[in-house]
Amino acid sequence: MRNMPGKPTVYDFNALMYCYFKSGNVSFHLLIELYLGMKSFGPAPNASTFNTLCNGMLTFGNLKDSLFIIEEMCGSGFVPSFKILSKLLKKSLQFGSLMDSLCTLEIMLKFGYVPTEPTFNMMICMLGKAGMIHEAYFVFSALFNKGYFFGVHTFNPILWAFCKSNQSYTALQLFYSMKKRGILYNVCSYTALVYGFCREGFQEVALQCLDEMQGNGCKPNVITYTVLIKFFCDNGRIEQAMKILTEMEREGCNPDLLTYNVIIRELCHQGRMSDILEFIQIIDQKGFSPDSYTHAALAGGLLKAGNIGFAYELLSDAVSKSCSMDVALYNIYLHCLCRQNRLKEALTMLDRMIEEGFMPTNVSYNIILDGVCRENGVDEALDLLDHFKWEANWPDVVSFNTVLLHNNSLISQLPGDMYNKRLKPDSLSYGSLITDLCSSGDPRSSAIKRMDEDFVKGSAEV
């Protein structure tokens, strides 16, 4: 351009940026510098500058700079288009960046834009799953109060999020207030409430929900019934669970493999062998084939009931027949071996699962840690906490509690270790601490000071 008269115009800058993005080899830093240079020394960026920059950044998945450019665009008095903001919102959601998506939505609302329904639903779902329930509800209300009406598919994820985080009464209040405002609920909405109340231990309220949904002409489905069966089973009320099973069949709703897996697990806990065999037969007769959850229900249930040998046989059979294994099944297998004081074999199995492409989880390592405490003592376990190859995981509060429970005289040392690793002691950790202090009778120990500090900071669990 040196050979041409005059200075480069804003169009030249825009074209340069456009071509630079197209070249594929992009330094975001350089582009931002270029933009800031234009801003300071001219030519002043125009709407096209912002669009080119934002689109280019988005193509390369650079959310942060895209959002920065949009903010700059607004700050310079330009109005971003619906299209570009919608694109930014979708990308933020694709990348799972909820904060960026919230910022983008805020900008959209400021200009009176409303996201498309699929994008909005995705946003609500993701916020709910990330436990950002209040944000989900806030976003929903912001649009609802402006007169935009999204249906039950948008609202159900909010209901579920409340019900999964022990706030089912809040969910119920919302349920009624939205019902008054015209939302027509479906079976998934009622199932959320049934789930929430069961989870918080209000099974009777859950049964009332079941009645109410039926009264409103909404038939419970296999998921609704399985939720009820699951929570009755978890409370050991297997006869109640069987009643629900009978009722669902009478209503013409067929149980599926999930339903049976839940029941089998509790039957194993209760050691009801003949019933277990009966249900395995039913599964077979109905044409289902047992899956990895069935095996986990059986082996995990038997192990928990103390039937270690049987659980072990079942899993080693599954491994040798190369049934579909997964990490949870391997973990139960490791647990069986450790409970039989076969730590060496457990360690071999840990290697084998890695070889077969199953990444051990914290659960796997904590099971091994427990095995080490049992067989080789706490000193070696402590060594493991520091030097074990934990793959992508780190010792967590369960790891520390495992060691503590094997030797709680370590308590004055371990909270410090946990603190250094930014782990918050839980009620089990403090339980060990209190037990230890009661038996040692030493009020000046460093441990009690730590606990005191934690209570003052409000970070200790009651």
Add this chain to the structure above:
DNA sequence: GTAGGGTTAG
């Protein structure tokens, strides 16, 4: 398009 099942420390 939303929803249900298995694995670790007392």
